[in-house]
Structure formats: C-alpha cells, structure tokens
Amino acid sequence: MAVKKSYEEINEKIKRGEAVVVTAEEVIEIAAEKGYAKAAKEIDVVTTGTFGAMCSSGAFINFGHSNPRIKMKKVWLNGVEAYSGIAAVDAYIGAAQLPDNDPENKVFPGRFSYGGGHVIHDLVARKEIRLEAVGYGTDCYPNQKVDTIITLDDVNDAFLFNPRNAYQNYNCAINLGDKVLYTYMGILKPKVGNASYSSAGQLSPLMNDPYYRTIGVGTRIFLGGGIGYVAWNGTQHHPNVSRGENGVPQTGAGTLSLIGDLKQMDPNWLVGLSFIGYGATMAVGIGIPIPILDEEMLRYTAVKDEDIFCPLVDYNEGYPYSKPMDLGLVNYKDLKSGKILFNGKEVVTTSQSSYPRARRIAEILKEWIQRGQFELTRPVANIPSADDDIIFKSIPERKPGVTYFNGGNRRD
Amino acid sequence: MKNKLVCYFSAAQSEQPIIYRLVKNYDLIVNILKADINPQKEGYLVLELEGDKNSYTEGVAFIKSLGVVVEPLSETIVWQSEVCIQCGACASFCPTEALNIERNSMEISFIDSKCVICGMCLDCCPTRAIQLHFEIKGAV
Numbered sequence: 356m357a358v359k360k361s362y363e364e365i366n367e368k369i370k371r372g373e374a375v376v377v378t379a380e381e382v383i384e385i386a387a388e389k390g391y392a393k394a395a396k397e398i399d400v401v402t403t404g405t406f407g408a409m410c411s412s413g414a415f416i417n418f419g420h421s422n423p424r425i426k427m428k429k430v431w432l433n434g435v436e437a438y439s440g441i442a443a444v445d446a447y448i449g450a451a452q453l454p455d456n457d458p459e460n461k462v463f464p465g466r467f468s469y470g471g472g473h474v475i476h477d478l479v480a481r482k483e484i485r486l487e488a489v490g491y492g493t494d495c496y497p498n499q500k501v502d503t504i505i506t507l508d509d510v511n512d513a514f515l516f517n518p519r520n521a522y523q524n525y526n527c528a529i530n531l532g533d534k535v536l537y538t539y540m541g542i543l544k545p546k547v548g549n550a551s552y553s554s555a556g557q558l559s560p561l562m563n564d565p566y567y568r569t570i571g572v573g574t575r576i577f578l579g580g581g582i583g584y585v586a587w588n589g590t591q592h593h594p595n596v597s598r599g600e601n602g603v604p605q606t607g608a609g610t611l612s613l614i615g616d617l618k619q620m621d622p623n624w625l626v627g628l629s630f631i632g633y634g635a636t637m638a639v640g641i642g643i644p645i646p647i648l649d650e651e652m653l654r655y656t657a658v659k660d661e662d663i664f665c666p667l668v669d670y671n672e673g674y675p676y677s678k679p680m681d682l683g684l685v686n687y688k689d690l691k692s693g694k695i696l697f698n699g700k701e702v703v704t705t706s707q708s709s710y711p712r713a714r715r716i717a718e719i720l721k722e723w724i725q726r727g728q729f730e731l732t733r734p735v736a737n738i739p740s741a742d743d744d745i746i747f748k749s750i751p752e753r754k755p756g757v758t759y760f761n762g763g764n765r766r767d
Numbered sequence: 768m769k770n771k772l773v774c775y776f777s778a779a780q781s782e783q784p785i786i787y788r789l790v791k792n793y794d795l796i797v798n799i800l801k802a803d804i805n806p807q808k809e810g811y812l813v814l815e816l817e818g819d820k821n822s823y824t825e826g827v828a829f830i831k832s833l834g835v836v837v838e839p840l841s842e843t844i845v846w847q848s849e850v851c852i853q854c855g856a857c858a859s860f861c862p863t864e865a866l867n868i869e870r871n872s873m874e875i876s877f878i879d880s881k882c883v884i885c886g887m888c889l890d891c892c893p894t895r896a897i898q899l900h901f902e903i904k905g906a907v
C-alpha cells in the first residue's frame with residue numbers, strides 16, 4: 356500500500372522524539388539503497404539548507420521614540436540609510452544599501468566595504484550602532500534630529516523581512532568578452548576564464564520541493580540561525596519555466612519571501628558581503644524542512660546534483676543587455692567538481708554559495724527536529740506553481756507626459 | 768624591473784630628499800605603499816620601484832649609500848578562518864592551490880607554504896577573510 360502521512364502524524368512523532376529526520380544529502384543514499392517506497396515509509400522529514408548572497412534582504416526596525424518625539428524623514432545606521440517613508444520611528448534597512456559617502460565605482464572597481472548587510476550583521480552581533488535621524492518637525496513630532504548609539508536590545512522590534520530569497524536554481528555566469536568583469540556573481544575572467552555558480556544544488560530548499568507542495572505561506576523555517584517563516588512567494592517568483600523530468604527548473608524560477616525575529620538570530624548566519632566592483636550585500640542562512648507526506652515527496656527530495664541543470668549565461672552582453680543566447684546547460688555535479696566543459700574547453704568553476712554552510716544548516720535543522728524543538732507547519736496558502744499563469748515582465752518604455760505627475764491628479 | 772622594498776631610516780637620513788633623487792637622477796617610478804615616521808623622524812617607507820634594470824640597481828645602491836637599510840618587502844597572506852564563510856570563491860583564482868577546495872566536503876583550506884603572495888585572492892573574497900600583511904621590523 357502506498358505510504359501517506361499527514362502533518363499531524365509527523366508532528367506527533369516529532370513530539371515523541373521518534374521522527375526519522377535526514378538531510379537532503381543523506382536521503383539520496385538511503386533512497387538509492389532502499390528504493391523510494393521503503394525510504395518514503397521510513398523517513399518523516401528531509402532537511403535542506405542554503406547559505407549565499409541574497410541582495411533582496413533587509414530588516415524592519417522600530418526604534419522607539421526620542422523625547423520630544425520625532426517623525427523620521429531620513430534615518431542612517433552607521434551611515435547607511437534606512438528607508439523611513441513609513442510611520443514615525445519605523446524604518447527598513449536594506450542589505451544592498453551603501454553609505455551616502457561611499458566612493459562606489461568612482462575608482463573602478465569599487466570595494467564596497469560596508470553596507471546594509473554589514474549593519475544587520477553588526478546589529479545581530481549586538482555591536483553598538485550609530486543611529487542618526489532627521490525630521491522636519493510637526494506639532495505632534497517636534498524633534499528634528501537624533502544622533503545616538505543603540506544596540507539591537509534597545510529597539511522595540513527588529514524583524515528580518517526578505518522580499519526575495521532562496522532562489523530555486525540560478526544562472527552559471529561566464530564572460531565571453533575580453534576584459535575582466537566585476538559582477539554580483541564575483542569576478543569573471545575574460546574569454547570564459549571561469550564559470551561562476553551560486554546554488555547549493557541538491558541541498559537547496561526549492562530544489563527539493565520543485566512544485567512547492569509543502570513550502571508555502573506560513574511554513575516554519577531556519578532563518579539566519581533562528582526561526583522564521585515563509586511570508587509569501589518571493590519577488591520575481593516565476594515558476595513556469597522549462598523543467599527536467601524530475602520537475603526541477605533548469606533556470607532561475609521560484610523564490611520565497613521570508614520573515615523572522617532578528618533578535619533571536621545569530622551573526623554567523625547573516626553575514627555582510629562586499630563584491631568588488633558590484634556592491635554590498637548579505638549572505639543569509641536558510642533551512643527548510645520537507646515533510647515526506649508520500650512517495651512523491653521522497654522522490655523530489657532524493658534529487659541529486661547530476662540531475663540538476665542550470666543555464667550558462669554570458670555576463671558581458673547576454674545578461675546586462677538581455678541578449679538571448681543559448682550557451683547550453685551544466686549540472687551541479689560538474690560545477691562542484693571544479694571544472695566544466697564549454698565548447699570542448701575545460702573551464703574552472705567558481706563557487707559563490709557556501710556548500711559546507713548549507714550542509715551545516717541542514718544538520719542543525721535536523722537536530723532541532725530530532726530534539727522535538729521544531730515542529731512542521733502546513734502552509735496556510737500555497738504559492739503559485741508551474742501551472743499558474745505567471746509572466747515575467749520588464750519595465751515598459753513609455754514617454755511620460757505632464758498628466759502623469761502626481762498620478763495625473765494635479766491641483767490647478 | 769619592479770620590486771617592493773622596505774627602507775628603514777633614522778633621523779639624519781629622513782632629512783634627505785630620497786624620493787626626489789630616485790625620480791630625477793635614476794628615472795625610477797616610485798610608488799609609496801606605506802610610510803611610518805615617528806616624531807623623532809625615525810621610521811620606514813615601503814616603496815615600489817620600477818625602472819630599467821640598470822637604473823633600478825643604481826637607485827637602490829644610492830639609497831643604501833645614505834646608510835638606509837634596504838630589504839625586500841616580506842608580505843604574508845593571512846587567511847582568517849573564523850571570518851571565512853566557505854563560499855569557495857577564492858579557490859579558482861589561486862594559481863598554486865594554496866587556497867584549495869577539498870571536493871568531498873567542499874571545504875576550503877589555506878596552505879601557507881604554497882602561497883606565492885600574488886594577491887589574486889584578495890579581491891574576490893566577499894567577506895575580506897583574506898588579507899595581505901606587510902612584515903615590518905621594529906625601527907632600526
């Protein structure tokens with residue numbers, strides 16, 4: 356009889372300390388040894404992990420009020436501006452934000468030593484942070500300036516809210532041009548001198564649940580060393596792309612928007628990064644547990660690197676100018692071997708996503724579940740999948756006329 | 768030719784227009800990488816000298832003739848394992864496999880003795896876990 360398990364049954368086992376939990380790496384061998392049906396019966400949960408640069412990350416913070424009160428028009432944390440176009444002392448610090456006086460790429464390639472991701476890391480590390488804010492003063496918020504030192508423990512709320520994380524697959528970047536490129540995929544040597552990839556492959560969360568059957572709104576996850584939740588699909592979520600027979604997309608596809616309390620996170624799993632010539636960002640640690648509800652889920656989680664393909668993309672012209680070029684696919688087993696073949700030539704590979712850290716996250720999450728500290732959640736709502744009609748759009752080119760100012764509602 | 772040198776000097780020597788002479792009389796391109804001179808006017812200069820072989824040799828001989836101690840710059844690469852996030856980005860830039868990924872664990876390690884201090888890895892590390900240190904002795 357085909358195996359079927361409910362979330363409730365799996366959680367009962369977790370509570371009793373009897374759940375069988377393995378990582379997305381371990382499940383591969385078990386499935387090969389015992390077959391899918393038997394493995395599905397035995398295994399209750401498979402844990403995944405990923406740790407890499409995710410620019411679309413940031414945190415909402417409520418600082419509490421100064422006395423007299425202030426309506427912050429602009430806010431800086433260690434000189435890095437946080438968006439404050441929301442309520443008086445609320446702000447959003449984005450991982451890719453740079454200090455106002457950053458030299459950027461004026462001397463190329465710029466170094467981008469400090470940015471929003473570093474601020475978030477420093478906050479979580481309980482370091483002292485300079486908080487500066489200015490306001491224009493109102494009857495209810497008379498103060499116009501704040502300049503002080505805070506730590507994460509001084510603020511009312513701080514939660515990570517990342518609009519796009521955990522990309523389900525990604526490009527493998529190469530450089531067909533003849534000068535060095537400095538990109539968000541790292542340094543790309545000319546004439547296809549290296550091939551840079553950024554995914555944990557077989558350990559990566561959405562590679563193990565390719566149609567988002569169990570990962571949806573409300574799914575409880577490992578986020579930045581603490582507990583977080585899937586809030587929504589991520590921005591640029593684009594599930595209807597070409598997929599392999601195993602259901603795994605062969606290009607960037609699904610994404611997740613994630614949320615979690617920053618105060619219980621760990622600086623080891625939220626790390627500020629500086630990509631030379633590109634900018635600052637943050638490495639985010641994410642781990643998602645996948646309940647083995649049936650044999651189908653077991654098959655998905657048993658996916659291995661050699662069966663996951665990603666497209667080679669040229670970052671000289673192909674990507675920046677959206678020129679369609681078909682340069683073929685490569686699999687993650689070859690990428691992780693350190694060399695791939697491109698047009699009959701051996702090319703060294705450059706990894707951007709930390710596989711050892713991804714593995715560690717899957718192990719930590721496994722321990723949490725085994726100890727009964729972490730139960731699984733059924734999604735409150737599903738996120739769009741491959742059969743939903745989602746179209747990937749670009750900015751339209753139109754000529755704004757005078758009527759478009761203020762949304763066309765001009766007060767004459 | 769092009770080389771990096773550390774010049775250690777004392778108060779009397781620091782009064783001399785060394786850089787000016789190197790440029791004017793020996794036609795060398797001088798790049799000051801680091802300088803540290805204390806209030807007693809003792810200290811060191813880290814210079815990069817570039818020029819043809821003869822002028823280079825004569826230029827260095829000139830500095831020495833002033834009593835300045837000249838030594839080749841000894842640089843070391845320091846890999847801070849606690850800062851490294853094991854992304855692996857540096858390995859494909861290292862020509863000697865001093866930074867190397869063990870392909871089963873995918874873990875990176877740094878073997879000091881294999882490092883030729885080419886500096887290729889410095890730019891590609893997003894956490895700045897790899898740093899170049901100058902080794903400077905105490906003032907002479």
Ligand code: SF4
Nearest residue numbers: 861882883885886888
């Ligand atoms: S300095 Fe050069 S040889 Fe040394 S670790 Fe870096 S890349 Fe390798």
Ligand code: SF4
Nearest residue numbers: 851852854855857892
């Ligand atoms: S690039 Fe930096 S962070 Fe990445 S593995 Fe190398 S030393 Fe570690």
